[in-house]
Amino acid sequence: MATSPADPIPVHTGPWTEADLLVLPDDGQRHELVEGSLVVSPPPAGRHQGVASRLLRRLADQAPPNLEVVETLGVRISGGSVLVPDLLVATRDALWSNESGILDPVAVLLVIEIVSPGSVTMDRRTKPALYAQAEIPSFWRVELEADLSVVTYRLDMGSYAAEESAGRGDTLKVSTPFPISLDPADLVL
Numbered sequence: 001m002a003t004s005p006a007d008p009i010p011v012h013t014g015p016w017t018e019a020d021l022l023v024l025p026d027d028g029q030r031h032e033l034v035e036g037s038l039v040v041s042p043p044p045a046g047r048h049q050g051v052a053s054r055l056l057r058r059l060a061d062q063a064p065p066n067l068e069v070v071e072t073l074g075v076r077i078s079g080g081s082v083l084v085p086d087l088l089v090a091t092r093d094a095l096w097s098n099e100s101g102i103l104d105p106v107a108v109l110l111v112i113e114i115v116s117p118g119s120v121t122m123d124r125r126t127k128p129a130l131y132a133q134a135e136i137p138s139f140w141r142v143e144l145e146a147d148l149s150v151v152t153y154r155l156d157m158g159s160y161a162a163e164e165s166a167g168r169g170d171t172l173k174v175s176t177p178f179p180i181s182l183d184p185a186d187l188v189l
Helices: 016-023 047-060 091-097 117-133
Strands: 030-034 039-040 067-071 075-079 079-085 087-091 108-115 137-142 150-156 160-169 173-175 180-182
Touching: 016 030, 039 117, 047 067, 047 087, 047 108, 047 180, 067 091, 075 117, 079 117, 087 091, 108 117, 117 137, 117 160, 150 173, 160 173
Parallel strands: 108 137
Antiparallel strands: 030 039, 030 079, 067 087, 075 079, 087 108, 137 150, 150 160, 173 180
C-alpha cells in the first residue's frame, strides 16, 4: 500500500482487515472497521471529550482492582469489524497484556458511546447491534443534547434491553459490571 502526504489513507482494494487498520498512520482521526469497510471519524469536540474524561474518572474511582476503565481502545468483532468505543471497561489482565490496542470482546464488560452530531446513527444503531453480536454484557449511551443523560443497557438474548436512565440531578445506580453510582450533572461544567 502506498501513501503520500496529501492522502494519508492508503489506496486499498477489497475489504479492510484488522492488519490493514493497524498499519494506518496515526493522523488524529478515529479509524474503525464495520464489516470490512473503513470508517474514519474526526476527533470529538471539546464537550464530548470533557464528558468522556469526567466519566472515565468517576468510573475508575469506583472500579474494583481487577477491572480497568480506558478510552479509545479497539474491540474486535467477528465479521470483519473493529470498533473503538469512547470508553470501555475490561479485565485488568487482558488490558495489560494487550499489545495491539484491540481487545477480544470476551475481556470487555462494558462499552460506552457518547453521541455526537456526526455519530448519531453509529452510536444509536450500528455499534450497539455489533456490540450485542459480540456478546458484550453492558452498553451505555450518553446523550449530549440539551439535557445530558445516560442510558444503560444489558445484553438480553442477543440484543440490548434498556436498564436504567438518568438525567442531570438524577442518580444513576447500576450493579454491573460493578456497583456504580453517579449523577450525570457531574459530567458537565
